[in-house]
Amino acid sequence: MGKPFPGTISLDLQSPKLKSLPPLSLYIHIPWCLKKCPYCDFNSHEIRGEGSQAPEDEYVAALIRDLEFALADVWGRRLSSVFFGGGTPSLFSAKAIDTILTAVRTLLPLEHFAEVTMEANPGTFEAQKFADFRAAGINRLSIGIQSFNPQHLRALGRVHDDQEAHRAVEIALKNFDNINLDLMYALPGQTLTAAQADIETACSLGVTHISAYHLTLEPNTLFHRFPPNLPDDEQAAAMQDMIEQTTARHQYRHYETSAFAQAGKESRHNLNYWLFGDYLGIGAGAHSKISFADKIVRQMRYKQPKEYLAKANAHESLAQTQHELTPSDRGFEFMMNALRLNGGFDTTLFQERTGLPITVVQQQLDEAEHRGLLVHDYHRIKPTVLGRRFLNDLLQIFLPEIDSR
Structure with a gap:
């Protein structure tokens, strides 16, 4: 004992009371996707209709306004990391990302060598666009592969196929030296052999970080309403053991429940979450945790993009809820x-x-x-x-x- x-x-x-404030990260939520996946319970919204586009310019202006409103809570603090999540942030242009990051650097200075991550999905990869993302200041890419198996990609409702998954990693490796691949296991109809093929493929590509998540049926998703045939708990546990052994054999350190990194390449942004650091979340539905000397508060932005944009255009506060954490x-x-x-x-x-x-x-x-x-x-x-x-x-x-x- x-x-x-x-x-x-x-x-x-x-x-x-806190004697000192923890590190501060910035999370930027971009809520649009090409297609809503049947397992996804994130605040993401499908771009509907042929030729439809997300309101990029209006949303970028709203994000900057959101950050300006939030300055009073984090005045004088430096950012240790920035993370563009979604949705699919890579749907936005490199120009939009550059505009956002320029505003961030103006209002809240970044620490030297701050980690700046963007989530991207294979269906949005174009070589020049990702070179431009790097030039705008993105220095870490997180790619939502989920599987390299075409059958499982279809079962998950992904918009990309296995060839696009490989092409996305190829483009990423030419432009970034810090790359995470998101994979899922315990997929509909997946065998241990198929799960092993996925993780072996990911490890062989030489990326710096791999995240491997157990597929779970979340409320308010299509999979929850119409559950697919998933591997049982024993099979899923065998897949988890195999993933841990395979990544270790390829010199990835298992440092968090679902995260595996090459030496020194752990996700600094996520480590700040896990070590109860602070994060300011801007964008539709984004969450924040902000510490003060005498209190710690949690906030959530307006969730629906239309309402979020309306509040921003009216120059109103974008924080829908705020509450103080009890001891x-x-x-x-x-x-x-x-x-x-x-x-x-x-x-x-x-x-x-x-x-x-x-x-x-x-x-x-x-x-x-x-x-x-x-x-x-x-x-x-x-x-x-x-x-x-x-x-x-x-x-x-x-x-x-x-x-x-």
């Missing part, structure tokens, strides 16, 4: 993120990021260790192999108790 932590400084647990929320949310990291986290980081002593979760730490789900001492807390395999069970231990009175 881990030992109780030595006596800690007396803190006001009802209104804990128990802070503890749970920190653990919910940090325990996704296979190497865990330094014990001192808990107090740095939450304002709370680690002793507030001592009982839960002891229970989790007793059940073999994590190990902890004065210096470090990390999940065991069992804890990583049953992550939801581990996180549930830290859920705040609900007062039913």
Whole structure:
């Protein structure tokens, strides 16, 4: 069992204060796609009708207005990373991305060598366009491959085929030296052999980072309403084991539940999320977590693109909701993120990021260790192999108790 932590400084647990603010990232949401995938529950919207286009210029202006509105909350802070997510951000022109990044650099300076990632889907790849993305300041690309198998791509409703997937990686490798491939496993009708072919192909391409996600049936998706025939839990677990072994053999380090990286190529933007850093989210439906000395707040932007644009054009606030995290929320949310990291986290980081002593979760730490789900001492807390395999069970231990009175 881990030992109780030595006596800690007396803190006001009802209104804990932060001695310093964590790193700050910027997330930029571009909500349009060529086609809505049947498994996707993200805030993404299909561009409907032949010849239809997203309102690029209007949306870029709204994003810049959004950032200007948000400056008061993050004034004077530097950005450690920027991430364009979606939707399919690569649908936008390089000129639009350049305009956004120019405004970002003007309003919130980036740290030297800041990581600037863009999500892209193979159906949107053109060689010159991606060279222009690089020139605009994108230095990391995340490509939504999902599978290299044409049968599984069709089952997932993807707009690209296997040849376009390979072509996309080929174009990316000519323009970027930091590339992530998103893959999914436990797909409709997928065998262990087929899953292995996907991960072996990804590893052989020499990209710096691979994300491998278990397909789950999320509410409000087509797959949830009409469930396909998926591999059972035992088959999915075998696929997960195989992915971990294959990536390790190709010198990728398994550093987070679904993430595998070459040495030094971990996603800095995602690490900031997992270590309970701050992030400002702009764009339709984007979420933010912003720390102040005496509070931590979460915000969400208006979700529907039309409403978001209307608010921006009317020069109104684009934050639809805002709430302050309670002390128990802070503890749970920190653990919910940090325990996704296979190497865990330094014990001192808990107090740095939450304002709370680690002793507030001592009982839960002891229970989790007793059940073999994590190990902890004065210096470090990390999940065991069992804890990583049953992550939801581990996180549930830290859920705040609900007062039913």
